[in-house]
Amino acid sequence: MTYHKISVHAERFGDELYHFADDLRLTFSEVxxxxxxxxxxxxxxxxxxxxxxxxxxxxxxxxxxILDCLAIVADLPFTERSDVxxxxxxxxxxxxxxxIAIMRPDWQVTALDSNGKKIRxxxxxxxxLGLKNIIPVASRIEYFDGQFDVITSRAFASLDDFVTLxxxxxxxxxxxYAMKGKAPSDEDVANLTDWHIEVKPIHVPKLSDExxxxxxxx
Numbered sequence: 001m002t003y004h005k006i007s008v009h010a011e012r013f014g015d016e017l018y019h020f021a022d023d024l025r026l027t028f029s030e031v032x033x034x035x036x037x038x039x040x041x042x043x044x045x046x047x048x049x050x051x052x053x054x055x056x057x058x059x060x061x062x063x064x065x066i067l068d069c070l071a072i073v074a075d076l077p078f079t080e081r082s083d084v085x086x087x088x089x090x091x092x093x094x095x096x097x098x099x100i101a102i103m104r105p106d107w108q109v110t111a112l113d114s115n116g117k118k119i120r121x122x123x124x125x126x127x128x129l130g131l132k133n134i135i136p137v138a139s140r141i142e143y144f145d146g147q148f149d150v151i152t153s154r155a156f157a158s159l160d161d162f163v164t165l166x167x168x169x170x171x172x173x174x175x176x177y178a179m180k181g182k183a184p185s186d187e188d189v190a191n192l193t194d195w196h197i198e199v200k201p202i203h204v205p206k207l208s209d210e211x212x213x214x215x216x217x218x
Contacts, residue, residue: 005044025074052093069099082106176216
């Protein structure tokens with residue numbers, strides 16, 4: 001594979017993925033390594049045209065996008081199942097939807113965003129990387145339809161907003177899964193008394209910033 005933006009870093013990035021596999025509680029095939037690095041390279045290559053990410057330095061993007069999203073994969077609900085339907089609301093350029101689709105080829109992942117340019121980028125990536133299990137959808141969540149086992153978010157500032165928007169699309173036994181920086185405060189969850197909430201710290205290799213995931217079940 002020819003890399004345009006990460007060419008001088010690609011070998012080291014690949015080695016680091018293998019090196020951090022135990023920390024991430026993941027195993028990587030050669031195909032998955034190529035898909036992850038190919039996605040990162042194209043994310044940086046096309047970011048100016050599609051306004052994909054504010055992080056343009058390869059090392060930073062590798063840590064803050066690729067490793068950050070990989071760090072949540074092992075903690076996703078229903079990891080023992082192979083028939084899981086995932087919806088990623090506000091996926092942007094495909095974070096974490098593309099990463100989940102790469103690491104869980106047995107799951108079906110719907111990448112939803114109202115930004116048509118970013119969804120076109122994900123469609124292009126699905127073709128180039130051979131991802132048959134990702135469905136990019138350009139739509140606002142309010143105009144969407146479907147029922148899902150897991151609904152993820154990475155960019156929502158408010159848990160309240162996320163829950164309100166996601167609830168109609170969650171199966172009865174499904175789980176909402178929010179990627180956050182700092183753990184939510186009592187004030188953040190004050191209106192969510194109907195939900196069982198669990199917060200789990202997440203360790204991202206090479207990143208000192210605080211990270212956690214919030215599980216919400218009915």
